Amino acid sequence: MTHTLVLLRHGESEWNAKNLFTGWVDVALTEKGRAEAVRGGELIREAGLLPDVVHTSLQRRAINTACLALDAADRHWIPVKRSWRLNERHYGALQGKDKKQTLETFGEEQFMLWRRSFDVPPPPLDDDDEWSQAGDPRYADLGDELPRTECLKDVVVRFLPWWEDEIVPDLEAGHTVLVAAHGNSLRALVKHLDQISDEDIAGLNIPTGMPLVYRLDESMRPTVPGGEYLDPEAAAEAAAAVASQGR
Numbered sequence: 001m002t003h004t005l006v007l008l009r010h011g012e013s014e015w016n017a018k019n020l021f022t023g024w025v026d027v028a029l030t031e032k033g034r035a036e037a038v039r040g041g042e043l044i045r046e047a048g049l050l051p052d053v054v055h056t057s058l059q060r061r062a063i064n065t066a067c068l069a070l071d072a073a074d075r076h077w078i079p080v081k082r083s084w085r086l087n088e089r090h091y092g093a094l095q096g097k098d099k100k101q102t103l104e105t106f107g108e109e110q111f112m113l114w115r116r117s118f119d120v121p122p123p124p125l126d127d128d129d130e131w132s133q134a135g136d137p138r139y140a141d142l143g144d145e146l147p148r149t150e151c152l153k154d155v156v157v158r159f160l161p162w163w164e165d166e167i168v169p170d171l172e173a174g175h176t177v178l179v180a181a182h183g184n185s186l187r188a189l190v191k192h193l194d195q196i197s198d199e200d201i202a203g204l205n206i207p208t209g210m211p212l213v214y215r216l217d218e219s220m221r222p223t224v225p226g227g228e229y230l231d232p233e234a235a236a237e238a239a240a241a242v243a244s245q246g247r
């Protein structure tokens with residue numbers, strides 16, 4: 001018996017459209033992003049992959065993508081589980097900065113270290129910065145755990161407890177699980193599922209609004225490495241666009 005897991009990165013956000021590093025800043029979807037979410041839900045419905053439960057972050061671009069996609073699949077009524085552990089990577093002092101300007105200022109090597117290395121976080125964000133999450137009531141329970149910056153390794157560390165304790169039990173119960181999250185929180189999960197090396201994960205980009213389906217065996221290993229995008233051509237094109245951001 002296989003388990004079915006559907007991953008969905010949120011649709012285009014207002015800051016994706018402006019080419020700004022976003023991280024934990026809680027920006028809205030654009031019209032295009034909303035349409036991508038609806039299309040994602042239609043693809044899920046057409047493939048007969050009706051989710052029984054959805055896991056999302058605490059950020060509106062993922063929450064609203066889940067709502068729009070599930071509505072399009074007529075599954076708007078299923079249970080929702082939310083956690084900060086599914087949030088986008090905290091982008092530290094880069095939050096609110098233009099990706100192209102950052103590349104021009106710091107150069108290709110530093111830009112790519114911050115953006116795609118496994119274990120080099122950007123400089124931390126000051127608590128009094130306008131894009132800080134210190135004092136945001138939704139993170140009040142985190143206390144000292146509230147990140148001020150994160151690398152992908154940090155995201156793996158905070159995502160995996162949610163995977164083990166919340167998502168795996170839902171899969172083992174026979175539920176089709178939708179995870180509506182973010183580019184880098186999904187990269188963290190895919191790294192774990194496909195056991196991608198710390199070096200190779202740099203080359204993996206997840207496009208907005210494109211459902212990615214994993215069938216998992218008893219040991220929660222993918223039966224098809226890398227999973228399967230429901231619209232592979234569009235996903236490949238959109239992933240290439242993510243890869244070239246800032247250029």
Ligand SMILES: O=C(O)[C@H](O)COP(=O)(O)O
Pocket residue numbers: 020021022023024088091115182183184242245
């Ligand atoms: O937080 C962001 O800026 C994006 O959601 C992900 O950005 P990246 O593809 O540059 O890591």
